[in-house]
Each structure stands twice: as structure tokens, then as C-alpha cells.
Amino acid sequence: MKTLHIHGGTGDSTLRVGESFSHLDQYVPVDRTVIITDPAVRALYGDRFPDCPIIEIGIGERNKTLKTVEFIYERLIKMAADRSTWIVGIGGGIVCDVAGFVASTYLRGVQFGFAPSTLLAQVDAGVGGKNGVNFAGYKNMVGTFNQPAFVICDMEMLKTLSRADLLCGFAEIVKHGAIADPALFRYVEDRRQDALALEPAVVERMVYDAVVVKANIVNQDEREGGVRRKLNFGHTFGHAVEKVTGVPHGEAVSIGMAVAGLLSVRRGYLGQTDLQRLTDLLEALELPTRLDVDPQQALDALKRDKKRSGDHIKFVLLKAVGEAVVEDIRISELEEVLHERSRD
Numbered sequence: 001m002k003t004l005h006i007h008g009g010t011g012d013s014t015l016r017v018g019e020s021f022s023h024l025d026q027y028v029p030v031d032r033t034v035i036i037t038d039p040a041v042r043a044l045y046g047d048r049f050p051d052c053p054i055i056e057i058g059i060g061e062r063n064k065t066l067k068t069v070e071f072i073y074e075r076l077i078k079m080a081a082d083r084s085t086w087i088v089g090i091g092g093g094i095v096c097d098v099a100g101f102v103a104s105t106y107l108r109g110v111q112f113g114f115a116p117s118t119l120l121a122q123v124d125a126g127v128g129g130k131n132g133v134n135f136a137g138y139k140n141m142v143g144t145f146n147q148p149a150f151v152i153c154d155m156e157m158l159k160t161l162s163r164a165d166l167l168c169g170f171a172e173i174v175k176h177g178a179i180a181d182p183a184l185f186r187y188v189e190d191r192r193q194d195a196l197a198l199e200p201a202v203v204e205r206m207v208y209d210a211v212v213v214k215a216n217i218v219n220q221d222e223r224e225g226g227v228r229r230k231l232n233f234g235h236t237f238g239h240a241v242e243k244v245t246g247v248p249h250g251e252a253v254s255i256g257m258a259v260a261g262l263l264s265v266r267r268g269y270l271g272q273t274d275l276q277r278l279t280d281l282l283e284a285l286e287l288p289t290r291l292d293v294d295p296q297q298a299l300d301a302l303k304r305d306k307k308r309s310g311d312h313i314k315f316v317l318l319k320a321v322g323e324a325v326v327e328d329i330r331i332s333e334l335e336e337v338l339h340e341r342s343r344d
Ligand SMILES: O=C(O)C(=O)C[C@@H](O)[C@H](O)[C@H](O)COP(=O)(O)O
Pocket: 124, 127, 128, 130, 139, 140, 224, 228, 231, 232, 235
């Protein structure tokens, strides 16, 4: 097991990569803990949960809502959960987002931790203390910055993931390499077959290196005033694709990274060779890089992004593999790129 720390404004987060989630009882007071999970994760791992009350939420992005949050508040009140209660989210990105948001707001905040069960949640949603829910058609519109006391990344849990879920996690690992760690990017290029076969040492190294990138960025800018925006690489357009097509988050982010790569080339920041490396790697990981959606519909969804201001939007571009920059771009510039791409 390897340990990392995030020092947040509201508290510190200890990230334990390679720890077993069966050791959860060492990190929480079991008699004062409530677990939030979903039925699929409970069916797979419920027999190894510590003996605590469990609140189940529905599976899928459509449950990442204030309605689900309200349902949990009601259950917590019925259980007489008080300020000494701990909340632990065991599940994927949606469970972590909802559990983190509830824990940060119930009684103005109680202690919480995560055991993310998907690769995507281990390297992204579970780490960094940014949790929220969708609202009125806007993605992650209502949320909090608040660090979980601990995050347990148990590699064993990845063995029950579907191929599609696994690939979505690799999209976020590629993102971390692309924005800040060329060695991680190269390692994924070299060892992608072993990673897809879930070779334990290879996956654990990729998770650890990706978490190092995220922790370093969050330690510099917890509340996303500057450098943290780079973690949004591929997400600005990706969220629009996700909304319009309903494709899984990681696939949408993969398309978003390819589009951001094209924009980076167009602006003269990124060389064609590096763009090719990015799209080759995503495709080798069986991730999509092309838009199978009406560009206009995606643009309309993009205009509803919370990072838009007037006719500009904050966009993360690449200067090289391993180096990102955040720029305001005109939506019309993005429109040109999308129309060009859909004509190819
Ligand atoms: O932790 C962050 O900061 C990120 O932006 C990570 C993203 O990969 C993540 O999906 C995030 O939830 C997107 O945030 P949003 O602010 O664009 O809703």
C-alpha cells in the first residue's frame, strides 16, 4: 500500500492506494458510521461491509440529483444520525459524489470517507473533495469542496468491473498523464495490454501515478481558482457529449480530449505528432475519439456549461503531452472545429 495526502482548507485527506476495503473498520468508528452504496456494489461486496446501517441509492447518472440527496437526509434523520456520525461512500463516481455532498451538508457537515469501487472513481471522482449533483439540466451544478478524511483504492474491487467501466477509468488516467505527467502517459502507452488484463502491479502503479497528479494539483488549488481547472481537460466538451448522447462519462471525456487536442493544434500549441499520440492511445484503449452526434446539439448543450461566460468558455488545451494550459475560447471557434471534424 502507498499513502498520499491532500491538505484541504477544511481538513486533510489520506489516500491509500492498494489498501483492502475489508480494512475499512480501522478507519471509522463502526458504531457511528452509515454506508451509502448502490444495489450492484452491495450485491458484490455487501458481505464484507462493516456492520453499519446502509443506505442504497439508484444506479446511474439520473440519480445524481437533489432528490436522492433529500432521500438520504430523511433516512439519516430517521436513524438519528448526529454530528458524530461518519458517512462512507462505497461505490462508483455517483455514489462518491452523492455521499460526499450529503456528508458535507448534513448538519453543516459530518466526517466522511470513500472506498471507490471503479477505476474512474479511484483516480478521479473519489479524490480531491469536489462533490456535487446535477440540477436543472446542468452537470454538477450544486456541490461542495470538502475533503474526505480517507480514500481507500482497493485494486481487488476492479476485478468485477465491466470492460466498459474499466475503459472509462483509463480515459481519466490518460487525462492525468496528458495534462501533467508525460512518464505516466508513456507508461500507459507501453503497458496498456497489461493494464487491460488488470495485471495488478501495472494497474496499481497507474492508479497511484494518476492520484499523485490529482493530489498535487488539488494541494495547490483546492477550490479551482487556477491550476485545478486543468483537471477539466476533455470534460468541457465531454460533458456536452455525455448529456446529448448518454454515453458513459469516460467515453465522453475521451471524445472531449480528442476535440481539445484538435483545438490545441489549431491554436499552434500542440504538434500533430502529439495529437496523434493522444488519439492513438485512446483508440488502443478502445475508447472513442470521434463525435457521433449532431455538432449543433452538442454545442447547444455546451452553452449550458457552468464554465461558460458570454460567448466564451474556459477550455483546457495541451502544449505537449504532459503540459496543459487553460484558455478562454470563443464558442464559434469550437463550432468551426466540430463542423470540420464532422466533415472528415
Ligand atoms: O476534480 C476536479 O477538479 C475535476 O475537474 C475532475 C473532473 O475529472 C471531474 O469529472 C469533475 O467532476 C468535473 O467537474 P466540473 O466542475 O466540470 O463539473
